[in-house]
Amino acid sequence: MTSEPRTEELARAWAAQRGRLAGVAYAVLGSRAEAEDVVADCWLSLVAADARDPVRDVEAWATVAVARRALDVLRSARVRREAYVGPWLPEPIVGGDPAAAAPDPADRVTLDERVSYALMVVLEALTPAERTAWVLHDLFGLPFPAVAQAVGRTPAAVRQLAVRARAHVASGAARVEVDRREQRRVAEAFLAAAGGGDLAALVAVLDPDAVLTSDGGGVVSAARRPVRGADDVARFVLGIGRKARAGDVVRPATVNGGPGFVATRDGVTFLVAALTVGGGRVTRVDLVLAPDKLPR
Structure with missing residues (x-):
């Protein structure tokens, strides 16, 4: 039976690696909820494995165990995703206003900008x-x-x-490197044009070959196929804006460390948008509307 001091020692080592392990699982799975489940399962596996034979390198053991478990979950998830209604988008990791201070260090691995x-x-x-x-x-x-x-x-x-x-x-x-200030400037121009219903301004901030993908999960109305081209993307975005209700709030946010925005209604998030910026324009717009993928 594992002694209490040894369990505490394992817990400290695990806690030091937990953010990194969650980052590994999330990058493999594209689902923060599933990633957290994988990490929790592997903690229990670590305790059991250590009771049989002491684990000397917790970081190495845990990384391999989490990746292996995440791979198994992904293989089974692929079957569900193939039957998904419309495009399947990853679960977004939403942070605060990109103009605000840097995120808490505890969140940096899962919010790592490498995982855009x-x-x-x-x-x-x-x-x-x-x-x-x-x-x-x-x-x-x-x-x-x-x-x-x-x-x-x-x-x-x-x-x-x-x-x-x-x-x-x-x-x-x-993985195109874009200056953060440039990202913020373009994202602000996008939001201003969309919020003002200005089609010409919105088209101007979009790349001519811009692509918009929306994921409603078969629960919320969304485009079943990607929308392509600046004009069509702009009209789609403005169409969403016309459905807004009094009291809806749209705020800038970081999404996986990059620019985006969050829309809430009565304090509940109903849309997360991730913007990809390149060449001074928005090249991708990814809209997540599926309720089970939105932050609570």
Whole structure:
């Protein structure tokens, strides 16, 4: 039976890694709720494993265990996502006003700007094994032998998985560096044009090839297919604005560390928007309306 002092020692080591582990699970799954479940399950597994044979490196053990468990959950989730009504978007991680002070250090791993919303969307196109290999090696810096443990393949095989995933991520152009002030300026211009119902101004702030994706989860009305082109995207956004009710509040927010906004009605969030900025314009608009993906 595990002694109380040893349990406390494990708990301290686990607490020090918990934010990072949640980041690994979220990057693999695209769901914060599922990521938190995975981390909680793996804590119980750590206690049981340590009782059988003391775990000397909690960080290494936990990272592999969380990634392996997240991979299993993702494989089963893929079946549900294929039957999903309309596009499936990742669950957003919403922070405060981007113009405010930096987030609390405790939140930095899960809000890490490496895990941008656009990147999370690109990762959805990878196979579960490719995604896990890329997340562990390219995002979190694990060596291929450790990745192989998590994925259940040889180091050479996971190296190839990571190469394929890297090529796809690069082609998705999801990791373009943009100055934060530039992001904020463009996001503010987008919100001002949308809030003012100004079609011309909204088109001007959108990239000509802008894409809008909306996820209502079959519960809330949303576009079943991506909307493409600045004019169509602008008209879609203004159409949403025309449905606003008196008392609805829209505020700027960070979404996965990037620019976005949150809309609330009677204190309840009903929409989260993630904006991807490139070349001084908005290139992607991702709208999450599915109630079970919204912050509570």
